Amino acid sequence: VNEVLKYYFFVLCAVTLVACHTSRDWRVNPMELERDVSKTLQLFPSQTDYRILIVPDREAVASEHKRIYGRSTKAPAFYSSVENLIVIPMECEIRVLRHEVGHAVVAAYFTAPVPRWLHEKLAQKAEVSAPET
Numbered sequence: 512v513n514e515v516l517k518y519y520f521f522v523l524c525a526v527t528l529v530a531c532h533t534s535r536d537w538r539v540n541p542m543e544l545e546r547d548v549s550k551t552l553q554l555f556p557s558q559t560d561y562r563i564l565i566v567p568d569r570e571a572v573a574s575e576h577k578r579i580y581g582r583s584t585k586a587p588a589f590y591s592s593v594e595n596l597i598v599i600p601m602e603c604e605i606r607v608l609r610h611e612v613g614h615a616v617v618a619a620y621f622t623a624p625v626p627r628w629l630h631e632k633l634a635q636k637a638e639v640s641a642p643e644t
């Protein structure tokens with residue numbers, strides 16, 4: 512019975528960890544987060560001066576997108592290279608913020624324009640912290 516309980520506890524812990532990882536309720540130091548994204552991507556721009564606009568909901572994200580690009584978006588958040596601005600809703604997964612910071616880091620690092628597909632691949636890679644090596 513004890514073994515079963517231990518196993519159960521382990522499973523419960525794992526579930527809790529996963530739940531925490533994907534929780535919408537997070538506290539973050541933006542400088543630390545950027546550093547971690549840089550480490551994950553192995554891209555260290557000498558300077559990033561993007562700003563983050565936190566809006567109430569996804570509707571507000573869409574309307575900011577419309578303001579900048581003239582058309583709406585279904586994306587949960589976005590990075591605008593035009594304004595060097597991350598627009599993110601108040602409630603979202605932390606990986607969404609990491610994704611958008613990934614875009615901002617890529618934009619700050621490369622002086623030449625980066626193809627859209629590569630921008631997206633790198634931002635996706637930035638979503639999850641790379642394990643220490």
Ligand SMILES: [Zn+2]
Pocket residue numbers: 610614630631634
């Ligand atoms: Zn993206």
